[in-house]
Amino acid sequence: MKLPVAIGLVTLLTLLMTAPAADAASVVRRGTAATPAALQAAIDSFRVDLGGVNNGVGGTFRSGRREINWDGVPDSFALPNNLPFNFFNSNSPRGVVFSTLEAGSALNQFMVSADGDNPTTTPVRFGNFNASYATAFQTFSAERLFHLRGGDTMILTFFLPGTNIPASVSGIGVVYADVDASANVRLICFDPDGQRLVGATGDVQNNGLSFLGVFFTSPEERCSRVEIRAGNVDLVGGAADGTGGVDVIALDDFIYGEPRSVDALLRDGFE
Ligand SMILES: [Ca+2]
Ligand SMILES: [Ca+2]
Ligand SMILES: [Ca+2]
Numbered sequence: 372m373k374l375p376v377a378i379g380l381v382t383l384l385t386l387l388m389t390a391p392a393a394d395a396a397s398v399v400r401r402g403t404a405a406t407p408a409a410l411q412a413a414i415d416s417f418r419v420d421l422g423g424v425n426n427g428v429g430g431t432f433r434s435g436r437r438e439i440n441w442d443g444v445p446d447s448f449a450l451p452n453n454l455p456f457n458f459f460n461s462n463s464p465r466g467v468v469f470s471t472l473e474a475g476s477a478l479n480q481f482m483v484s485a486d487g488d489n490p491t492t493t494p495v496r497f498g499n500f501n502a503s504y505a506t507a508f509q510t511f512s513a514e515r516l517f518h519l520r521g522g523d524t525m526i527l528t529f530f531l532p533g534t535n536i537p538a539s540v541s542g543i544g545v546v547y548a549d550v551d552a553s554a555n556v557r558l559i560c561f562d563p564d565g566q567r568l569v570g571a572t573g574d575v576q577n578n579g580l581s582f583l584g585v586f587f588t589s590p591e592e593r594c595s596r597v598e599i600r601a602g603n604v605d606l607v608g609g610a611a612d613g614t615g616g617v618d619v620i621a622l623d624d625f626i627y628g629e630p631r632s633v634d635a636l637l638r639d640g641f642e
Contacts, residue, residue, distance in 0.1 A: 400420065405579040421541060421542055439624065442515050453480050456469045471519050478521075480520040484508075484517070509580065512624055526599075537563070540594050543560070547620050548622070550574065550618070571585055
């Protein structure tokens with residue numbers, strides 16, 4: 372009668388040894404601030420977490436990071452116009468492509484807020500949807516913000532910049548504007564096999580800025596797909612923030628590790 376127990380124990384040990392170590396090597400960083408200047412230290416610290424330098428636009432590198440602050444997007448791709456889903460792998464290649472979870476008329480549609488001297492005099496900081504948004508939202512980097520159309524959750528997938536070769540990153544951090552409830556800000560990273568590696572919620576800062584970042588300390592854990600939640604309503608609907616449980620949240624700077632292909636990682640021995 373002892374044999375089945377022994378086999379069961381061996382099976383259990385085998386399962387424990389082979390089961391994926393969820394979140395084992397992930398680190399979550401959070402920060403909040405009433406002003407952009409007060410958030411700077413958290414941003415700089417995350418840049419150090421990722422290591423290397425900002426690799427800018429195009430090319431491919433063994434280390435470093437990419438950043439998107441939306442501020443260089445031309446008026447023609449900012450509100451009232453849409454931002455193409457592949458703008459940051461085509462127009463300005465930084466190895467990331469956007470998609471949405473929600474079906475319908477706004478599927479895979481994205482928008483960058485208007486700047487102060489745009490040709491259609493569209494209000495800044497999404498004030499075109501509801502005048503109160505321009506007060507609730509401030510920028511970390513002036514003067515554009517970002518959000519998807521028709522929903523609160525979007526997906527990022529990574530490629531070698533300017534190509535269709537799938538890639539993964541060592542981590543990602545996002546700046547959020549006007550987080551009123553922690554559950555309305557969320558980052559989830561999935562590995563190239565579609566397995567969820569880590570999920571995290573953000574910190575509240577009404578009318579201010581919140582930072583939420585995740586990165587992996589093990590070079591064998593890589594994030595190829597990121598799910599980002601920002602708010603609990605459709606920004607386009609114009610619902611007033613703070614009334615009836617409505618929490619609109621805008622996105623500012625994205626900071627993520629250099630997108631690298633599986634082949635490149637194998638070649639480098641996961642360096
Ligand atoms: Ca910005
Ligand atoms: Ca608010
Ligand atoms: Ca809000």
